[in-house]
Amino acid sequence: MKRILMLGTGGTIACKHTEGGLTPAITPEELVGFIPDVKDVCEVYTHQVCNVDSTNVTPAHWKMMSRAVEEHYKDYDGFVICHGTDTLAYTAAALSYMIQNSEKPVVITGAQKPIDEENTDARNNLLDSFIYAADEGSRDVNIVFDGKVIVGTRAKKERAKSYNAFSSINFPYPAVIREQEVIRYIPPLEYHGGVKFFHEMEDSIYVLKLIPGIDPEILDCLFARYRCIVIESFGVGGIPEYLVDKFYKVMRDCGTQGKLAIVATQVVKEGSDMMVYEVGKKVKQDLDLLETYDMTLEATITKAMWLMARQDMSYEDMKSEFYRTVNYDILGYRKRQGSVSGQ
Missing domain, CATH: 3.40.50.1170 (L-asparaginase, N-terminal domain)
Known part of the structure; x- marks a missing residue:
C-alpha cells in the first residue's frame, strides 16, 4: 500500500x-x-x-x-x-x-x-x-x-x-x-x-492591467521599481499607440539591466498572438520582450519569479528558459515557432 x-x-x-x-x-x-x-x-x-x-x-x-x-x-x-x-x-x-x-x-x-x-x-x-x-x-x-x-x-x-x-x-x-x-x-x-x-522565488514583479486611456507615465514608475513587468494587454496582445513612445523608451534599458518585460492578454482562453495586428506585430519585432501565448497568468507570474531567482542564469538564458515547457505550461509558442521545447 x-x-x-x-x-x-x-x-x-x-x-x-x-x-x-x-x-x-x-x-x-x-x-x-x-x-x-x-x-x-x-x-x-x-x-x-x-x-x-x-x-x-x-x-x-x-x-x-x-x-x-x-x-x-x-x-x-x-x-x-x-x-x-x-x-x-x-x-x-x-x-x-x-x-x-x-x-x-x-x-x-x-x-x-x-x-x-x-x-x-x-x-x-x-x-x-x-x-x-x-x-x-x-x-x-x-x-x-x-x-x-x-x-x-x-x-x-x-x-x-x-x-x-x-x-x-x-x-x-x-x-x-x-x-x-x-x-x-x-x-x-x-x-x-x-x-x-528549487527553493528561491524573486517577488520583484508587477502586473499592469491595461485599461483604455491609461496614463503612459505609469510605465516610468513601474519599470524603475520592479525587475519584471507583466502587461495584461487586450485581445491577442498589443500596445496602444498612446503608450508606444513611452514603452519604447523604458524598454531600451530593460535587457542591460536584467529586467523582464512580458506581454500577456486579459482574455482568459485561447492565448495571445502579437503578430496578428499592427499594434502588436511592430512592437514584438522591434523590442526585446516576451509573450505568454497560451500560458495562464498564474503560471506566467510564478515562472518569472522562479527565473529571476536563478542566480546562475544570464538574461538571454532567462528568456530561453521562459519558453521551455515545464509541466505543460506553454505549448502555443512551439506551434508558432515551428520548434519543439524539451521538458
Whole structure:
C-alpha cells in the first residue's frame, strides 16, 4: 500500500467558525479523520507546514512547501497538500517550477466549505486527492478538485462559491476521479534525470492591467521599481499607440539591466498572438520582450519569479528558459515557432 504524506497549510478546508469569521483551526490529523475510507486507499501520514488563510500566502510559504516535499521525498510515495482556494492556482503553478520532473505525485486540493460542515465538498476533494496520489500513473504537480485533475500550471479559480471552482485553461483535464477510480485521458510523462528542487522565488514583479486611456507615465514608475513587468494587454496582445513612445523608451534599458518585460492578454482562453495586428506585430519585432501565448497568468507570474531567482542564469538564458515547457505550461509558442521545447 502506498505511503502518502499530507501537508497541511490551512485554508477553508481546515477552517472553523469564529466571531471574526472562518479561521484555519483543524489539524491535518483531524482532516484525515473525516475520510475514514482512506484507510482502504493508502497509508496516510501528516505534517503541518503552516496554518494560514490562503489570501495570506506568499512566496515564503511556497518555499516552506517545496522544502517539506524535498525533506520527505525519499520516505513517501506521494504528497497531498491541503490549501485554501483563493491562491491555490498560484501555489500549484509555483510548485510546478520549484519541484520539477517528479516521478512522485504532488497533489494540491482544498474546498469551498470547511470539512466539518454537513454539506461540504471537502471530504470528496480530500479522498479523491489520496486516490489520485496513490495511483500508479500519477506524478508531477497537479490539482484535484471537484472530481477533476488539473495540471498545476493550467488552473484558474473562476467561481467564488461553487464547488466547481477551478477550470483548466487552454489544456484538457488529464484525468478525472469517478466512483473512487482514476480515469486517465492523457498518459503520464516519462522523466529522466531525477527530480529537481528549487527553493528561491524573486517577488520583484508587477502586473499592469491595461485599461483604455491609461496614463503612459505609469510605465516610468513601474519599470524603475520592479525587475519584471507583466502587461495584461487586450485581445491577442498589443500596445496602444498612446503608450508606444513611452514603452519604447523604458524598454531600451530593460535587457542591460536584467529586467523582464512580458506581454500577456486579459482574455482568459485561447492565448495571445502579437503578430496578428499592427499594434502588436511592430512592437514584438522591434523590442526585446516576451509573450505568454497560451500560458495562464498564474503560471506566467510564478515562472518569472522562479527565473529571476536563478542566480546562475544570464538574461538571454532567462528568456530561453521562459519558453521551455515545464509541466505543460506553454505549448502555443512551439506551434508558432515551428520548434519543439524539451521538458
